[in-house]
Amino acid sequence: MDWIKLIQEHSIPEWPYPIRYGEETEVDADVVVLGGGIAGCWAAISAARRGVKVVLVEKGATRRSGSGGAGCDHWLNTPHPKSPITAEEVVEWELEYSGGYTNALSRYIAARESYETLLELEQMGGKIRDTEDRFKGAPFRDEETKFLFTYDYENKIHFRVWGNGFKPVLSEECNRLGVHIFDRTMATGLLTQGGSAGGRVTGAIGLNTRTGELYIFKAKAVIDCLSRHQRNWCFSTELRGNANFRPTQIVGDGHAMAWRAGAEFAMMEKSLPTSFASGNVFLPYSHGNALNTWFPCTMVDAKGREVPYVDRDGTVLKDVHERSRPASGQRFLGERTNAYQHRRPELIPDLLERIKKGEFVLPLYADLPSMPEHERKAIWGLMVGEEGKTRIPIFNYYTEAGFEPDKDLLQSYMFLGSDPMRADVRAQDRTGGEIGDAGGLVTDWNLMTNLPGLFAAGDALFAANYHYHAATTGRYAGRKAAGYAMKAQQSPVSRGQVDKEKDRVYAPLSNHGEIEWKELNAAMCRVMQNYCGEYKNEELLKLGLLWLDDLRQNESPWVCVENHHKLMRTLEVLNILTCDEMIIHASMARRASSQYLGFFRLDYPETDPPDWHKWVTVRLEQETVKAGELPIDFWKPLAENYEKYR
């Protein structure tokens, strides 16, 4: 039933949960993990296994929360005894793809520990092997271990997994280990020693989004697993589609609170135009395509003519299985890269031109019926079925509607303006790196930030992404934070800091306006599109900051907040605004253009000059933005550093 029907039949319902505005509860812990997604659960499990008292703070419901809460189709970049690929090579393809702008530090940690993390997941109950022999004899199966692989059947570096069950397993393990989980609790701010920004992090404050109660989490170490910024350039609940690739409520809460506490960030200036952002595309994986989860599906045109796949050299591949093998002389295939060394086979790059000439007729279709049975079942049922947002919304929904993978051609929207990978993209429809690397926290090899006691994992780290990476860095940060907590003393909470945060969090309750939080978010997006969009210069960026401050001071008080849920949404939008400001400050600090970062300064048009091949960092120090820099290869040497700190 919806609300309008409810009030027609009854009356406006009162808030269904207890009202506890202003009430405070103090919670003691050794390690407080903020965010109960993949990274957060792994961090909590890893810390708890070291015998420390762990609290997990999650805005949603830990059992299914986070970008990977609904599933995971592939566990990538994982060197293991059956693969010839090394951890160094895994990092190399990410570096090649990104022009060096990736977090080699965290990716190397992930590559070194990904396999043992996967095996640990299996011990908890996660399914990672084809134990029922459903795929016996398939070219992507290792018959001895019963592991299934994707993308590269020779080098077997990317695992196919049954990820729909991972999150419940992780949350049950948290419970088994005695992790104290606070669901429906939005972390709003960090506590610091003496209450001053820039000091050691000693806890966090959380808001119960159903009761309005505040929690004061006292800790010896805090791990930020709150993902990254989202909804900065585009936000549309109306268009829906893929407007926010990650869950709606992932907005950069962690970024905003760590920024206020003085933490250092890198790559915040990055933004890329993407049709994901516009909302004008279909739900992910929901239509026929030849990418990622659907790879290596055969595509045909409206007349049934097959669209060829080519390897990196443009050689047409005759056989389905050739699509999952490296080209002659190629070391291995990366999951997603345009760079030559690790580029995967793909559909002919001049497909659109050939459609225009009449060689192929739109619309295109995914031809699952023509695929070898093992491949068809791997795409439809395993990948589409285990990947996040595919089991219920795609596999079950389509099956119930009558879709039969051995008989039906699922339509593709490629070139029809609704395909997330290939549709024309408006330059202002940007994200900070929706499915790829985005800006985030800088850490040392302990995954500790510049603020002592504050660790980070998963997508909270700068230039990071992927499920396997979130899991592995979460696990690593958990043990590092536990080790830190064992040696650290708990610091008394600063009453002044709590009161200040309490005032900030509850301030929107005094609002008296009639606009929704969505309108404020949309207005901020407009500012970012106009003043921090495709083209930037000092004047535009300054105007952007002016506008954002104006919105914060003069318009945000008009957002109506009738209950705790809307208080949460309003606080989120204010966090997005903080992330916007971080993005603009970082954009001002990079005085050169960069193709890799999607970053074009009209006043500094030289693209990727060698002098600027470095990380630009930003942080707050005594209310003033401090820009800094890191060498692009600050992580060197990988193996030595890893061995020293692990």
Add this chain to the structure above:
Amino acid sequence: MAKRKVYAVPNRCTPSSPVKFDPEICNGCNICVDICQVDVMIPNPEKGKPPIVLYPEECWYAGCCVGACPRPGSIELNHPLTQRVRWKRKATGEHFRV
């Protein structure tokens, strides 16, 4: 028609109905309310009745509510009208859609 009761109501947001309940099967256990990470639903004020979808436009369409439901058929996902994908039966050319 003349006796039809008419209300002054605002427009619903879009999309307005991400999930549908079957009140004959749903017993109002609210497991779906508590599994949703976006928190789009609230319990029905009347115990034993299906939840209220209070914030439908926030839905992420992960379907975790449907997956967690212990009484099959109580709740089903309902994709926005802008998200209805088509397919063609290879042998007959017949068209279908979700």
